[in-house]
Amino acid sequence: MSWLSEFVDVYNQNEKNLGKTNYRVYHLKKDVEAKKAFQMLPISHIFFNCQLQIDLKMDGSFAGASVVDDQRTIVPATIESSTRSGSGAYLVPNPIDDKLQYVARDFSDWSGEEKFAESHNKYLEQFKDYLDFLEDYGDQDVYQTIWAIFHYVSEGDIIQDLQANKIFGDAVTKKDVAKNKYFNSSVRFNVRNSENIKRFEDRRFFDAWIRYYQQVLKDSASCGELNVGTDYITGAQNVILTNKHPKGILDNAANAKLISANDSTNFTFKGRFLTADEAATIGYEASQKAHAAMKWLLTKQGFKIGNRYYLAWEVNGKDTTDLSIVNQNPLFALAQKQLAEKSEINTNENIAENLRKVLIDGAKEDNYSLQGAVHLIELESPVNGRFGVVYYQSMSLQQYINKFSAWYGKIAVDDRQSFFGLKRVCYDIYGDKVDDKRLAATVSQLAHMILGSQIVPWSLLSAIYNRAIRPASFDDNKSWHRVVRTAAKLFKAYYDEGEIKPMLNDNYHDRSYSFGRLLAIADVIEEGVLQKSENNEGRVTNAKRYMSSFAQRPLDTWKIIYTNLQPYLRKSDYSFKASKLIDEIFASLDAEDKHLNDPLNGKFLIGYSQQRNNWYQKKTTSK
Template structure:
């Protein structure tokens, strides 16, 4: 018996959109190539049985509610046909591993980036053991432009090994050290290494007030990068880099998150460059060195401000956007502004000044240093890596600024 009425409410209880509809004999909901009439429609259309449509729609509804990603009218779900649990392709390692796996047994000590990356690999290896090479994985995306019509916007069938290999490659090539703040219950810093979630990329690219339509489009464009291994869209990377440079309009937690996402995406876009997540002291590219200089100036001034009990942004933070557009002229302004802070700190600032001089000496060509050409996103990598290198190796502090103070006062 063919079904004339097919189920709705796939994504939520108020969902009226349908994947299959048979109401096209009046009102012309669907204007396709069919010329059949209601009385004779067996040649150009096909029927779906009542039991089949009930089973298919109810199963899809259950999968979406259980393990799907939903954003407005958009729904994306992945499942193994053998009913074996698989990782969410749109999740970050924090969601895949769980917070308990991301902290060490010793209090107030965060695991190194290498250990965290290895934990993610072991987790994916466990899924590989369960799935094997023959079991299939399906990834499906659904969306609707109108209240009554739903479409499949993305559909892939892969073997379990293919799915997990591509997911592992995404988290490996788009990896960076992310720090999303403290857990108020455990009083520990939540830190993970891997690729950011697409929904977080969308917010980082277009701001916290991004509209649902743009957010859905961004997630949809990133899905083939994860599942098919396609190149990440350059415009999304450029947008996140611009947002990260505009530090003054965001609070500290939001900006730190945007910064790490920008580093991850730039590293992914320039995968062949082999950028390291750790500070590369031998790297002599102009943009990377300018990023290191900005981090050193920022930390020195912040240290002096904290010592004096002043709570305001540093000149390096305020001028970050201008620095990205005109590095040489802006650096001269920032460097001159450090003079009173170095005088305030006295001999304690000597170590930081020595590091600044060392970075200056790494410019191979004078014209690289004196050029006011706009910086690429690589300067954010240099900034982030240098800032991480300034942190103490033990005893996770309450903030990066406190780390600078403790480190310098021990000299």
């Protein structure tokens, strides 16, 4: 359970963030941002959606009520209340903040159901035990605040106060009130104070409940109500164990649990073990910490495709940071900026070494330990109620950097040192309308490949090749050129030959590579003339029109393209340069090769992409 222990470490190293609200910014579109709040959940607490807030004075009297926008609230919880469900849930209240059916002593009078009186009694009984503990706790502010809430819920009539405060609108009769949407809502309590600090955001109240509940668990274990044993996450012995684990880790599967052994009649553990405890025993505290850290990291820096979540992290000297390979991360952002200023891009090894140095320098600047571990995990919820780990890998930051520097050295096909996201690569391979299931599977495949063998699967190469040679299927040239460039990068990594360099190699005379160069020259010449002429807006060049046929029968198709190119050569400012290059490339082809007209391989796209880039680069330099 190494990955669970890593999440426990994340919790321990980020305890300073407990309960603090931070925001993750999403860039939905250009100049359009969205923010999502995230907090590190303290142990023995849960996130609870509270639609109402009741404000009290320090003497426990009612001071007002309101409907809240920021509904997600951190509230204390017991093992039972955090996992309650079924017909007996009405007897399992949270300690303080909960649904009105638990906290309001007059709820039964308004609803007409007597059983909720029992819910309230159970709530008060549990609440009173906590208040008794706080009397000797030492923090009088905490005790006085909790006392004010207890006094109100035990002496006041909440439903009546809410009705008088117009929370239920103009409803007057019990029947109308019971039908109101807020009648079955959840409520959080706040006691007004001079510092204007909300109780449910105050670290002191988190710590008070944690200390109390740890004592409750110890007392339960001493009398045999809870098991004590070895925690398989941390390896600690004689700790309080639990078989009830938090849910709500994944946003799109609120009830999904990562660890569950409550299915004693089917096949959760049957056939291998007699009881669930024979499979594994997990400590309550470790489980709480691991799930809280997982939820925090997923919201803070996780990446979701379909029903699969991707997460990468490393704990440096300052904070737990995002080192995701799926989308951009801080080290790559630094590398993007610094590599743009470097001109030495002669070999794959040269690019890899430059990138490695930049990433290592960036890591040192941000106090990373090169020997520290980078963790990568994928989670998926294939069915309702369950989710699991489909992939996990851990490596040192040094190894992580080496893998990436080697990969970006392999795929460099021009002077643009860009780090494309894996999701964007998937769209280039399969198109923007690819379904989420295939998208998630492809992202996983690419991530595992980059951090593993770095051998590009032929299935991906075949798919992007078939898209790249059909420019007519694209709505615009920009999208098509991006796909061609991505295809060239992937094929370059696949062939990984010394003669295929990051920049155009005039001395490399592979048949497919040379034909790709020829097509690029024809394309840029015709494109340049069309751009200058009138009434030719949106016209497709012959090179693009015949590209699919060219890839299948290059020699035969080149005759057609070259014949159609002649009028454009006469009008082009670069006629001499183009004619000279075409003659040189054609002369390098073996006229006796009986396979000269055979279908081209992926090197054709590398030659095409590099020749186009080289053409415009030299043109810009000369100007």
